[in-house]
Amino acid sequence: MTPTQSTLIQRLAAIARNAFREAVRDRILYNLILFVLIITASAIFLGELTAGQEARVIVNLGLSAILLFGAFISIFVGVSLVWKEIEKKTVYSIFSKPIGRGEFIIGKYLGLCLTLLVNVLVMGAGVSLALMYVGGGSLVGRIWGAILLIFLELTILTGVAIMFSSFSTPALSALLTFFVFLIGHFSSSLLDLATGLGSRGAIWLFTAIYYLLPNLSNFSFIANTANGQVPPAAMLGGAVLYALVYDIVLMTITVMIFSRRNFK
Amino acid sequence: MPLSLLRSVVLPLVIIVAGLAVVASLSGYIERVRPAMPADYEDSDLSMNGSRLKGFALGSEGLIADWYWMRALQYIGGKIVRAPDETINIDDLRNLNPRLLYPLLDNATDLDPHFIAVYSYGAIVMPAIDPQKAIAITQKGIDNNPNEWRLYQYLGYIYWKLKMYNKAADVYERGSEVPGAAPFMRLMAASMKNEGGSRSTARDIYAEMLRSEDPQIKLTAQRRIAELDSFDEQEAIDKALAEFQDQSGRCPNSFAEIMPTLMHVKLPAGNEFQVDSANRLVDPTSAPYLLDKETCRSKVDREHSGLPLR
Numbered sequence: 001m002t003p004t005q006s007t008l009i010q011r012l013a014a015i016a017r018n019a020f021r022e023a024v025r026d027r028i029l030y031n032l033i034l035f036v037l038i039i040t041a042s043a044i045f046l047g048e049l050t051a052g053q054e055a056r057v058i059v060n061l062g063l064s065a066i067l068l069f070g071a072f073i074s075i076f077v078g079v080s081l082v083w084k085e086i087e088k089k090t091v092y093s094i095f096s097k098p099i100g101r102g103e104f105i106i107g108k109y110l111g112l113c114l115t116l117l118v119n120v121l122v123m124g125a126g127v128s129l130a131l132m133y134v135g136g137g138s139l140v141g142r143i144w145g146a147i148l149l150i151f152l153e154l155t156i157l158t159g160v161a162i163m164f165s166s167f168s169t170p171a172l173s174a175l176l177t178f179f180v181f182l183i184g185h186f187s188s189s190l191l192d193l194a195t196g197l198g199s200r201g202a203i204w205l206f207t208a209i210y211y212l213l214p215n216l217s218n219f220s221f222i223a224n225t226a227n228g229q230v231p232p233a234a235m236l237g238g239a240v241l242y243a244l245v246y247d248i249v250l251m252t253i254t255v256m257i258f259s260r261r262n263f264k
Numbered sequence: 265m266p267l268s269l270l271r272s273v274v275l276p277l278v279i280i281v282a283g284l285a286v287v288a289s290l291s292g293y294i295e296r297v298r299p300a301m302p303a304d305y306e307d308s309d310l311s312m313n314g315s316r317l318k319g320f321a322l323g324s325e326g327l328i329a330d331w332y333w334m335r336a337l338q339y340i341g342g343k344i345v346r347a348p349d350e351t352i353n354i355d356d357l358r359n360l361n362p363r364l365l366y367p368l369l370d371n372a373t374d375l376d377p378h379f380i381a382v383y384s385y386g387a388i389v390m391p392a393i394d395p396q397k398a399i400a401i402t403q404k405g406i407d408n409n410p411n412e413w414r415l416y417q418y419l420g421y422i423y424w425k426l427k428m429y430n431k432a433a434d435v436y437e438r439g440s441e442v443p444g445a446a447p448f449m450r451l452m453a454a455s456m457k458n459e460g461g462s463r464s465t466a467r468d469i470y471a472e473m474l475r476s477e478d479p480q481i482k483l484t485a486q487r488r489i490a491e492l493d494s495f496d497e498q499e500a501i502d503k504a505l506a507e508f509q510d511q512s513g514r515c516p517n518s519f520a521e522i523m524p525t526l527m528h529v530k531l532p533a534g535n536e537f538q539v540d541s542a543n544r545l546v547d548p549t550s551a552p553y554l555l556d557k558e559t560c561r562s563k564v565d566r567e568h569s570g571l572p573l574r
Contacts, residue, residue, distance in 0.1 A: 188295070218295070221298075232297060234297040235294055238290055238297060249283035
């Protein structure tokens with residue numbers, strides 16, 4: 001089959017595969033070494049520091065580290081993913097092939113999501129091993145629901161980073177994405193704040209932020225997991241749907257902006 | 265409408281608006297199906313041991329101590345806010361099950377042994393939860409800060425509340441020897457030995473605590489002084505009621521009948537009786553006293569009074 005005859009899925013898969021390979025070549029996965037060191041050190045030293053609650057601390061520390069490492073990759077790799085192609089002018093050779101701008105953006109996004117998935121899975125395995133080491137084997141099966149929620153959150157954050165990078169510089173995009181990450185975790189408090197404020201303008205502003213920005217607290221389940229809870233199927237289903245719909249919205253906005261961008 | 269406009273503008277806008285509408289409703293759904301934290305979550309044991317954490321805090325011991333301190337305040341504050349008013353007794357907070365307060369204060373002071381506010385708070389609040397732990401945290405403060413005479417004052421206060429007057433006298437005596445200690449400390453050492461259980465000693469203790477810069481201690485002292493004033497007032501009212509009953513053979517219908525007598529009474533602390541705009545006899549928190557006609561004695565209106573409940 002010639003390139004012109006390839007299907008949309010094949011074209012997306014090719015771009016995603018390349019984005020993943022690029023991330024590997026850029027040594028993005030080296031962060032796993034740092035993560036493993038942190039978890040191993042924690043597993044060894046936590047016996048000294050904690051009051052007999054090593055497993056609980058390993059869950060809190062490990063899952064928080066997965067989220068933070070993942071957010072770091074989402075933000076910093078996400079904002080440079082498209083920008084690098086434009087800066088190195090490789091985007092011209094890509095668009096000389098029968099690949100649409102939308103396919104390019106979505107392929108890149110999927111490639112980074114694949115990188116994050118590998119990261120999250122390896123880190124999850126690391127946390128599981130650390131849990132077994134400290135005698136918290138019963139929690140091993142319970143952490144994966146929270147890990148799935150973390151991955152879903154990271155897909156949204158990646159979408160936000162790519163969206164900002166489609167019209168802004170990498171530094172500003174990283175800053176804006178970081179703000180979305182922060183505000184997204186406080187968005188339910190924003191609605192409370194809005195109702196508590198007397199000013200009409202403030203109420204309107206905070207309510208708009210609440211509905212427009214992603215509510216990332218929907219994906220927070222670390223403290224629950226440390227207490228032995230597992231996210232129910234209804235919550236996981238809702239979260240998967242939420243992430244999917246929000247990712248589609250983000251990609252639609254990004255493609256709209258990127259399609260109108262002039263590379264001359 | 266041209267097809268290109270439909271594909272490049274209208275369709276994406278429809279996707280965006282519909283998508284945002286869907287996620288807004290999904291957000292509420294996820295919140296509803298999210299399981300609540302276990303009931304004992306708030307009171308589950310602390311994960312970290314402050315004394316062990318000390319060497320591993322990368323120089324941020326003070327910051328972590330502040331965090332434990334703030335968490336302690338939120339922990340006890342949250343319990344008090346959520347408890348029904350009638351169950352709060354500031355002399356006995358055990359029914360609130362504040363089992364984590366001591367570990368939180370202990371961790372904060374392990375990480376920052378000179379965090380005086382934590383010891384002060386522990387000395388004032390812990391006696392209502394576990395007097396022995398109140399003594400332990402205050403004694404720890406003295407061990408780590410032997411020149412803080414206020415901590416001796418608080419330890420003396422705890423022993424006084426436990427009616428251990430000799431121990432209280434000893435602590436006040438030791439505190440009085442600290443350079444810069446208030447002269448009151450030496451006086452208290454003598455008062456404890458001679459009249460530890462008297463109301464005037466209690467008033468002296470709270471009057472001195474009122475000078476503290478800690479708002480929590482000030483508030484406790486204010487409430488306790490108001491309580492002592494109320495005890496003095498109730499004694500005077502009951503005495504006037506008994507005299508009226510002896511003279512007329514009946515209990516007065518209201519306090520108005522004994523008001524002329526009360527207006528001439530000199531209360532022990534030099535206070536005078538207060539009446540509100542409706543000319544009702546009120547306690548130090550401006551809540552009207554009630555007349556129990558069955559016993560012909562006064563009583564505090566528990567529903568409206570700000571006096572500590574017993």
